[in-house]
Amino acid sequence: MKDIGSISLDFSISLGNFKLEVDCQLHQKVTAFLGASGSGKTTLLNCICGTFAPDQGVITFGDEVLYSYDMKINVPSNLRRFGYVFQEGHLFPHLTVEQNIRYGQSRKLRREKDSISQEIEILEIAELQNRYPSQLSGGQRQRVAIARALAMKPRLLLMDEPLASLDGGLKSRIIPYIHHIKNAYEIPIIYVTHAISEAMALADEAYLLSDGKIAASGEPHQILTSPSVLPIANLTGVENIFNLPVTSSDQQKGITELEIGSQSLVVPYMDVEIGERIPIAIRAEDIIISLEPNLPISARNILRGKVDEVDDQVLLSILVEEQRFSVKITHEAREQLQLCKGKEVYCVIKANAVNLLWNEG
Amino acid sequence: MRITPEEVTALLLSVKVALFSLVVMFPLGLLVGWILAKRDFPGKSVINTIVMLPLVLPPVVSGYLLLILLSRNGPIGGILYDLFKIEIVFSQFAVVIAVSIISFPLLVRGIMTGIASVPSELEDTARTLGATPIRVFFTVTLPLAKQGIIAGVILGFAKSLGEFGATLMVAGNIPGKTQTLALSIFSAVQLGQDITVYRLVFISTILAFIAIWITEKFQSTSISKILN
16 A cells, blocks of 8 residues: 555645645545535645645645645646545536446556446446436435546545435445445545544544634544534534443343443443443434433433533533533523523433444444 | 529538538637636637627628728738738638638537536546546537537528628629529519529528527527527
8 A cells, every 4th residue: 555644735725715724644544624614625625636726835645746836836637646526426417327437547447347346346336337327316426426436546535525415314325335445445535524423434533624724633533522623513413422431331231331430321232342432422402401310211321410501592511520511402491490500410311312423334 | 493503503602601611610619619618817808709799790890891801902811812812802712701700609609608508527527537638628528518519500500501791791792603592682682583582582591490490409508598
């Protein structure tokens, strides 16, 4: 494999009032850039693939300079050989699926019948080959777009929110394909998304982009503790994300327990090692606030915490040990329970409301 | 109804000139249409205006300007005469030039509408897949702009077939040499040959009808869209 510690991005570009400014070295197989819309994610990819030229700085891939303001180098995008999967797929409407997939291949590869068999197999598009893009569903179109980017034998795969145009069910069906690609192809992947769950599921390293600047970087679960991730989290509807160690896992009872300070969080059983940290997500509207700990209810988790913040909207911030929970309640409920800063409350959470973020496909 | 040999000659000349003009102007039309649709540069609106000018100018005025440019005393005609002893004015070549200038805006407009309708994201995508700009043009832009291009070609061709004013000015109305279908109608009217006029008018109308009908029937980029 190409030494992937060697993608270096150090450039800036202005588009109207917006300015993107990055300086980072990508070391991992899959790097995610996480950010809300308008944070500069797509601009970043456009600069890497050569569709946009930065205003200044340097972009290198290995020892190859792709862009350098000082040296007046800007390698055109068709010579960079970076596969690019776009949010909307951008399949060529006048070509069949097979012609689309082969578009980026060299003349020699195009003549070899089985030169796209790996892509067709991994992305399961064998029956679609003779169709036109208009005859495909959203998920199929995206799989074809991924196959097309891979069939050109790219040196780097760029993915711009490849799942954003798909609805929830389809999303979780595509993620395993991307996982498969990560293992089957010896190329680095740069994955851009506003969905924290995707970054957690796929990336080895993540950068948080905020307003054109890198606000945080590290392992995906590390940057989740960064305060600047919160606005993005709210956008995706998964407000509570934790990375918690496993204390016990019992297949017969069907539960796994995670440690939250001195308390524990019960989640549906998963095949994990004790001590392993796993990323989970809980939606703010899936948490119930109670003033009493001993309730005759089926929910498995009743966590003691303190109200830390009550905002004007309907979002409560509650500290359970060291972890911060965002909880959505109605105005009426807030007034009836007389919730104010410092009040002791209990967070009631069903085990099944806890979603596992990673997906070892 | 019998068509006279003179009328056949006029009809054939019109078709021949229109085809020849199309073959010569099509590559230029592609280039100009692509530039106007996809490129941004200072002075673009000036270029656009110049290309579209013959659409709005009275053809007689365009023809007169061509006459001045191409006559033996004119700047272009003078050079050609001095160098090659060629005289363009009042030749079949002058018909081709007149017809080309008048029909060019319609050709370009069709091509431009077609090319502008191709999302540039698809062209960028093709570039990331390793395609050179030339390959992108021929494998993505052109096939996706097909509808507009065909409409522009048919419309330009039909306009060439019926061109009158500019041709008269710069090529004259010489039977058997520069007298096209439209010009022979004009002559027939002046000579009071009503039957001939009816026949030729009928032929012209049928040709125009077919041209527009084809574009409207088979194209989603219709003529009405191009002219908007």
